Amino acid sequence: MRILSRLAIAFTAMIALPGLLQAQTQSGDNPVQVPSDNTAYGGSSAEFLEFGAGARGMALGGAFGTIVDDVSALHYNPAGLTAMDGTQAQVTIMPYFANTDYYWTGLAFPFSDGDFGFGVFLGHFGFGDQPIYTESDEQGTSGEVYGVSQSVAGISFAHAFIDRFSAGGSVKFISDDLATGSLAGAKASTVAFDFGVNFHSELADRPVALSFVVQNLGGNLSHSGDALRFRDVGQSAGSEQGNLPDQRIDPPFAEIQTDGFPLPRAFRAGLSYDLVSGDNSRFTLLGEFVESNNTDAKFGVGGEFEWQSDVSPIGASLRGSYQTQPDNADLGGLSADNEGLDGLGVGGGIFYRIAERYRVQFDYAYRHYGVLGSADVFSVTFGWE
Numbered sequence: 555m556r557i558l559s560r561l562a563i564a565f566t567a568m569i570a571l572p573g574l575l576q577a578q579t580q581s582g583d584n585p586v587q588v589p590s591d592n593t594a595y596g597g598s599s600a601e602f603l604e605f606g607a608g609a610r611g612m613a614l615g616g617a618f619g620t621i622v623d624d625v626s627a628l629h630y631n632p633a634g635l636t637a638m639d640g641t642q643a644q645v646t647i648m649p650y651f652a653n654t655d656y657y658w659t660g661l662a663f664p665f666s667d668g669d670f671g672f673g674v675f676l677g678h679f680g681f682g683d684q685p686i687y688t689e690s691d692e693q694g695t696s697g698e699v700y701g702v703s704q705s706v707a708g709i710s711f712a713h714a715f716i717d718r719f720s721a722g723g724s725v726k727f728i729s730d731d732l733a734t735g736s737l738a739g740a741k742a743s744t745v746a747f748d749f750g751v752n753f754h755s756e757l758a759d760r761p762v763a764l765s766f767v768v769q770n771l772g773g774n775l776s777h778s779g780d781a782l783r784f785r786d787v788g789q790s791a792g793s794e795q796g797n798l799p800d801q802r803i804d805p806p807f808a809e810i811q812t813d814g815f816p817l818p819r820a821f822r823a824g825l826s827y828d829l830v831s832g833d834n835s836r837f838t839l840l841g842e843f844v845e846s847n848n849t850d851a852k853f854g855v856g857g858e859f860e861w862q863s864d865v866s867p868i869g870a871s872l873r874g875s876y877q878t879q880p881d882n883a884d885l886g887g888l889s890a891d892n893e894g895l896d897g898l899g900v901g902g903g904i905f906y907r908i909a910e911r912y913r914v915q916f917d918y919a920y921r922h923y924g925v926l927g928s929a930d931v932f933s934v935t936f937g938w939e
Contacts, residue, residue: 596881598848599742599775599815600728602679602704606630607658608646609917609933613901614856615875617842619750620765620826621858625662625935628675628710631750631767632722635671635712638664640939648931651923654681662710671712671722679704703731710748718755724748728817730775740779746772746817760828767822774814782810820846835861840875850880856899867907875899879924896924901931913937 607629611618619631625642627634641663648656662673682701685694708726715721726746733739750767823843830837840856856875863869877897901919908914919931 596848597815598818600704600706600730601818601848602656602677603706603728603770604818604820605648605656605658605677605679607660607675607677608644608935609901609919609931610871610873610903612648612921612931613873613875613899613917613919614840614858615842615854615877615899616767616820616822616844617824617826617840617854617856617875619767619822619842620752620763620824620840621838624937625660625673627671627712627722628660628662628673628708628724629658631752631765632671632673632710632712632724632748633720633750633752633765635662635673635710635722636664636668636714636720637752638662638668638671640664640937642935642937644933644935646931646933648929650679650929651926652681653684654679669714671710673710675706675708675710675726677706700733702733703729705729705731719751719753721749721751723750728772728775730777732777733781740777740781740812742775742777744773744775744817746770757827760831761826762828763824763826765822765824767820767824769820769822770817771819772817774816776814777812778809782812783807816847818846818848820844830859834864835859842877844877848881852878852880854878854897862905867910868904869906870902870904872902873900873919895922895928898922903933911939 606612606616606626608624608626610624611622611626611630616630618626619634622630622634623637623639624634625638625644627638641661643661644659646658650656656677656679658675658677660673660675662671664671680701680703682703683699684701686696686698686700687694706726706728708724710722710724712720712722724747726748727743728746729741729743731739731741748767748769748771750765753764755762821844824840825842826838826840828836828838837859838857840854840858842854844852844854846852854875854877856873858871858873860871861869876899879897899919899921901917903915903917905913905915913936915933915935915937917933917935920928921931922928
């Protein structure tokens with residue numbers, strides 16, 4: 555009885571406590587309400603991880619995770635590795651802004667009759683050989699150059715528990731190397747994980763799929779290196795006024811301690827439905843919800859039409875998507891041509907089968923990034939069964 559009475563008291567207190575706290579707040583003199591938005595816009599590191607993999611996926615956006623059945627499942631949803639028809643290798647190139655470039659390559663294959671899938675991938679973003687300009691060398695004639703290199707490498711594994719449900723995960727190593735070249739650099743690295751599930755069923759005799767993906771769960775990037783070490787910080791404001799000596803006697807070594815910045819973690823929920831599902835053609839409608847740590851929640855829609863000939867080994871596809879961009883909703887007066895296209899992705903692809911066993915596919919995507927402009931994405935995929 556004593557235990558029951560204690561549980562009853564605890565339960566009553568739990569229910570009454572929120573009301574008491576609210577009454578106390580309302581009864582206070584001149585309560586202050588400070589509206590705030592704690593969204594960490596631009597507060598994450600290694601945001602190149604959000605670019606994607608493959609022109610097909612970049613044209614369809616993150617909603618692609620529901621139907622991904624090729625090597626780019628390594629990025630969008632590792633659970634999709636079990637849906638592959640055979641081994642695939644892919645190379646993706648995206649010339650980005652300000653003379654930067656993004657590359658992604660992956661190799662994946664299913665085994666045990668599609669019950670399992672495995673793959674490895676590598677991505678890189680950065681630039682190099684940029685002249686160094688200083689106050690004493692405004693033209694950059696010293697010959698010194700610098701660059702930035704951001705990379706991700708990982709492995710993925712998936713298992714199909716039943717013919718309609720699969721799950722997978724990835725572990726990846728992320729490296730951020732600033733000021734490569736003739737400058738002393740600063741480096742940071744960490745490990746992150748992705749998890750995804752995929753459920754397939756039918757609605758009105760047409761395929762429907764649901765996916766849940768969590769990306770970039772891991773540590774923070776905190777830089778260290780020669781660029782942050784120094785022996786003499788130089789002349790200070792006090793020395794200019796004669797309060798401190800210009801030269802230190804036996805100056806100690808020191809290093810600037812940097813804060814760690816989190817990775818762009820995201821939770822994605824996707825839904826897809828085949829409006830057209832035939833032997834030679836398919837049209838799939840896609841939708842997704844994204845909750846991340848570096849922007850407000852966003853939504854995306856997309857569609858893919860695919861056709862393949864029944865008399866020749868060729869096929870083609872058209873794709874399009876749009877994703878809201880809450881981080882670009884208020885840019886402080888900045889504007890760009892075709893600003894309404896921010897978040898738009900379109901593209902297409904063609905493929906050719908060789909001897910019924912081999913397949914080569916070329917894909918293209920156009921992505922618009924608001925005030926930055928647009929970028930073109932090119933992918934080549936080789937597959938064999």
